[in-house]
Amino acid sequence: MTQQKAICHHEFGPPLEVLRLEDVKQAEPQVGEVRVRLLAATINPSDCGMIGGSYGRLRKLPAVAGREGVGVVEAIGRDVSSVAVGARVRFPEEGTWQETACMPAADVLLVPGDVPIEQAAFSFINPPTAYCLLKKIVDLAPGSWLVQNAGNSAVGLSVIQMAKAMGFKTISQVRREELIAPLKALGANHVVIEGSGWAKQVNDLTGGVPILLALNSIGGASASDQIKALGEGGTQVTFGGMVGDLVRFPTRFLIFNDVRLVGFWWDQWSQKAGPQGLNKVMTAVYAMMRDGTLKLPVEATYSFAEYEAAIKHDQQPRFGKVLLKP
Ligand SMILES: NC(=O)c1ccc[n+]([C@@H]2O[C@H](COP(=O)([O-])OP(=O)(O)OC[C@H]3O[C@@H](n4cnc5c(N)ncnc54)[C@H](OP(=O)(O)O)[C@@H]3O)[C@@H](O)[C@H]2O)c1
Known part of the structure; x- marks a missing residue:
């Protein structure tokens, strides 16, 4: 059984009080699923709301924190032909502060390979x-x-x-x-x-x-x-x-x-717009990221082991996002 690191919470509350870095079991992709390895994840204000219990949509506890990140497909289950190993994709949204996660291949959002990883990490919200x-x-x-x-x-x-x-x-x-x-x-x-x-x-x-x-x-x-x-x-x-x-x-x-x-x-807009509506917006965003029209600054990057320092840094005046990398 392969173990991996994940930043989890077992109750809702202030991130620095409730988050823990834990060893959890790495999942194997089931039929129709892929396993994605995280390249970089973002810290957003809505993460605080989700961890704290005040956001418009909450997770079942215990939960892995984080909702935005980019990853690479590293394993595919049976009956998957739409996505190949090596594809760069949005990391499964239900918990991006972990090393890997599985998701249905049908739900994969592909990220153009020529968008820099740091830009891709905060391209989804x-x-x-x-x-x-x-x-x-x-x-x-x-x-x-x-x-x-x-x-x-x-x-x-x-x-x-x-x-x-x-x-x-x-x-x-x-x-x-x-x-x-x-x-x-x-x-x-x-x-x-x-x-x-x-x-x-x-x-x-x-x-x-x-x-x-x-x-x-x-x-x-x-x-x-x-x-x-x-x-x-x-x-x-x-x-x-x-x-x-x-x-x-x-x-x-x-x-x-x-x-x-x-x-x-x-969250609501993209649900209502469906995959086609979502893809149109993401295509426009990636076109701007690729041609340099849109470039967002990175304030700092931390490892999972340094997540407390990352969250403290995120709460300071800054210019750019704080990223987490495994
Ligand atoms: N509804 C949606 O679908 C949706 C989607 C994305 C984001 N959002 C919301 O959009 C906002 C920005 O998100 P983000 O990820 O872009 O933010 P971010 O990059 O993390 O930056 C946070 C911003 O909030 C400002 N701020 C923090 N506390 C403040 C306060 N007490 N008074 C005034 N300004 C304060 C910061 O200003 P200083 O640098 O001066 O501290 C900074 O400009 C958040 O409220 C987020 O929840 C909503």
Whole structure:
């Protein structure tokens, strides 16, 4: 019986309290299945929610943590002809912080071999979310303005780069001055500091062109500022709640500016879109990763044995994702 390492939890709670590095049995691929070996996995805010028990979809305990990673097919079960050993694929989503896992060959999402492993590792959640936020909610004409908070997040950096390629203009809210230059270097039109009263100068920033789309992953005052900056009939999409505070809406903007408030959840969107819809979005994401339109920074890489340091690092101010490699 082959043993492998996995970062597991037996109860819901703060990651540093409930996670353990364990030796677990390596599974053999059954009929119609493949076994995938992890190359690199991401730490995302939603991992905290899943480990903590607050996310929209929770796992049966005990569970292996992590939901995003890239791997390589290393073994195939009987009756598998659609995938070959050596194919680069999305690691099975139900627990990416482990060395290997098995999955049905029919569910495999192939990753182009020429996308760098680090980029592929975080290609499955944040870039497609950014793509959908820009393309699937409001019909934006080239030259349109949008505003987003958490401009330095993986979603935010994807939005900046994709929006530039699509011909949209961006205002990105951040919490630290030192982020202004790197975001502008990636193509951000304006970068503003949270709490600086920037919404009052929004007409100066856009030359009087109304903002049609606001992307909110923070909540609280940051979300309210966006609504104040939105033009008449504009839409605010809430897809995250980093501040842990309620999203508060200034009533007068709902009434007098006819602002629309909607939500977005990639898990639900991709389920509803089915394999074809998912593939279309992923093809667009990989095309941008391959031609250099989209490149996300890596802040640091840790081994499984160093997972506690990785999680502590992830909770610090940073520029880029923290990756885990076995
Ligand atoms: N609904 C969906 O389908 C979906 C999909 C993907 C992501 N998301 C959400 O999108 C958000 C970004 O995810 P990500 O993986 O791109 O993030 P990330 O790269 O891990 O970056 C985290 C971001 O959150 C900011 N932040 C953290 N705590 C904050 C606070 N208390 N107040 C203000 N800003 C705070 C950080 O700013 P500093 O650098 O200043 O700390 C940073 O910009 C998360 O809320 C995530 O859950 C949702």
